[in-house]
Each structure stands twice: as structure tokens, then as C-alpha cells.
Amino acid sequence: MKIALLGYGKMGKIIEVIAQSRGHEIVLRKNSSTSFSGLETADVAIEFSTPETAVSNISEALMLGIPVVSGTTGWLADYHKMEALCKEKDTAFLYGSNFSLGVNLLFEINQFASKLIGRFPEYKIELEEIHHTQKLDAPSGTAISLANQVISNTRYDKWSLEPTQETDLKINAIREDAVPGTHYVTFSSNIDQLQISHIAFNREGFAHGAVLAAEFLNDKKGIYTMKDVLRLNENIFP
Numbered sequence: 001m002k003i004a005l006l007g008y009g010k011m012g013k014i015i016e017v018i019a020q021s022r023g024h025e026i027v028l029r030k031n032s033s034t035s036f037s038g039l040e041t042a043d044v045a046i047e048f049s050t051p052e053t054a055v056s057n058i059s060e061a062l063m064l065g066i067p068v069v070s071g072t073t074g075w076l077a078d079y080h081k082m083e084a085l086c087k088e089k090d091t092a093f094l095y096g097s098n099f100s101l102g103v104n105l106l107f108e109i110n111q112f113a114s115k116l117i118g119r120f121p122e123y124k125i126e127l128e129e130i131h132h133t134q135k136l137d138a139p140s141g142t143a144i145s146l147a148n149q150v151i152s153n154t155r156y157d158k159w160s161l162e163p164t165q166e167t168d169l170k171i172n173a174i175r176e177d178a179v180p181g182t183h184y185v186t187f188s189s190n191i192d193q194l195q196i197s198h199i200a201f202n203r204e205g206f207a208h209g210a211v212l213a214a215e216f217l218n219d220k221k222g223i224y225t226m227k228d229v230l231r232l233n234e235n236i237f238p
């Protein structure tokens with residue numbers, strides 16, 4: 001498969017290594033100062049750039065009818081525009097706030113835990129994410145995905161970095177040198193605490209998931225998520 005990398009920073013460089021080890025060819029490595037030359041030859045584009053440049057990068061590929069896997073966070077206010085463009089160009093699009101297997105399993109556990117524990121008002125719910133100091137957005141895309149799950153299952157109605165109402169779900173965003181990505185969801189009462197978490201030891205899980213998503217999207221049309229790639233829609237209980 002011929003892959004265009006839209007964004008060639010920390011993630012783009014690890015994705016390159018994993019893609020090549022799986023027999024794929026990189027036909028474009030785009031950063032802030034290079035052109036889109038070579039994009040037209042790609043079977044699929046993998047986009048990890050910046051919140052400000054994600055929409056233009058994704059649009060450029062979709063306009064050419066090239067399927068796009070996007071992992072950039074902090075641009076989701078425009079998600080519906082990319083969905084519409086994908087449908088108009090009859091191609092494929094997959095966005096994931098987090099491509100690691102571990103976090104996608106955490107999403108399944110959080111869906112269940114928030115539905116179950118959210119029935120008991122004595123438990124207050126809070127989120128915390130810790131990332132490296134170069135990260136441009138806060139809170140993380142993953143924390144927003146986790147928060148949206150809590151909000152759809154509990155009394156909380158919106159997330160906030162500085163909550164003012166009882167129904168605001170607090171997200172604590174911490175920046176520390178060199179942390180690849182840590183997330184906690186904590187359920188606390190006056191007498192005890194339950195907690196679920198994911199701690200990434202490096203960026204390989206994100207990059208591996210992105211390459212799996214690109215392989216999945218190669219022959220598809222439509223809008224997909226990591227649930228489709230990892231077949232998490234299938235009922236695992238007999």
C-alpha cells in the first residue's frame with residue numbers, strides 16, 4: 001500500500017517505521033514547509049499534524065478521493081465538514097482521538113463503568129490527563145472522548161477545565177516533560193474510590209493502531225472509527 005504522511009513529526013516518524021516494517025511504501029512526508037507533491041499517488045493518507053492544519057490536510061486528500069486516517073486532536077468542531085466532504089467525494093474517513101488498543105479497550109470499560117456507577121449519586125466523577133509539554137491542545141482528545149461517554153451516561157452535562165456547576169465534569173489537564181499519554185477516570189465517594197486508567201509507555205501503540213486503521217480503510221468507502229477496525233462492535237458475551 002502507498003501511504004502519504006500528512007504531518008511528519010513525533011507520530012509521523014514512528015508511523016513511517018511501523019508502516020515500512022509491514023511492507024508499505026511512504027510516498028509523501030509532509031511537514032509545514034513542504035508541498036503535497038506525491039499525494040496523488042497514495043492509496044491512503046495518515047494525518048497527524050496540528051489542530052490548525054488538520055482540516056486543510058484532510059481536505060486535500062479527500063478532494064483527490066484518497067481515504068484518510070486522522071489522529072490529530074483539537075479540530076473536532078469541523079468534524080461534520082470532513083464527514084460531508086468524504087461522502088461528496090465517495091471515499092473513506094476514519095478519525096480516532098486515540099489509536100492504541102489499550103485506550104480503545106478503556107473506552108469500552110468506561111462506557112460500562114460510567115453507566116453502572118453513574119446510577120449512584122454518591123459517586124463524583126472526574127477525569128485527569130497527563131501529557132508532554134509540547135502538546136498544543138488541552139484537554140487531550142482522548143480525555144474529551146472519555147468525558148463524552150461519562151456525560152451521555154450520567155448526571156454530568158458538559159466537561160470543563162474549571163468547573164463552576166455540580167453538573168460540570170472536571171477534566172484536570174497536566175503537562176509534564178516527556179509523558180506520552182496518561183488518562184484516569186475516577187469515581188469518588190466519601191468512603192471509597194474506584195479508578196480506571198491507561199498509561200502509554202511510548203508512542204508505538206498509537207502508531208501501530210494508525211497503520212492498522214489505514215490497512216482497514218484502503219478498500220472502503222464511508223465513515224469509520226477504531227471500533228470497526230478492532231471489531232469492538234461484536235458482542236463478546238455468549
Ligand SMILES: NC(=O)C1=CN([C@@H]2O[C@H](COP(=O)(O)OP(=O)(O)OC[C@H]3O[C@@H](n4cnc5c(N)ncnc54)[C@H](OP(=O)(O)O)[C@@H]3O)[C@@H](O)[C@H]2O)C=CC1
Nearest residue numbers: 007008009010011031032049053071072073097098099206
Ligand atoms: N490519535 C492518536 O492516537 C494520537 C494523536 N496525536 C495527535 O497527533 C497530532 C500530532 O502529534 P505529534 O506527531 O506528537 O506532533 P508533532 O508536533 O511532533 O508533529 C506535528 C507535525 O505536523 C507538521 N505540520 C505543521 N503544519 C503542517 C501542515 N500545514 N501540513 C502538514 N504538516 C504540518 C509539523 O511540521 P513542522 O515540524 O515543519 O512544524 C510536524 O511535523 C497532535 O494533534 C496529537 O494530539 C498524538 C499521538 C497519538
Ligand SMILES: O=C(O)C1=N[C@H](C(=O)O)C[C@H](O)C1
Nearest residue numbers: 073097098135140141142181
Ligand atoms: O498529543 C499527544 O501526544 C497525544 N494526543 C492524543 C490525545 O490528545 O488524546 C492521544 C495521546 O494521548 C497522545
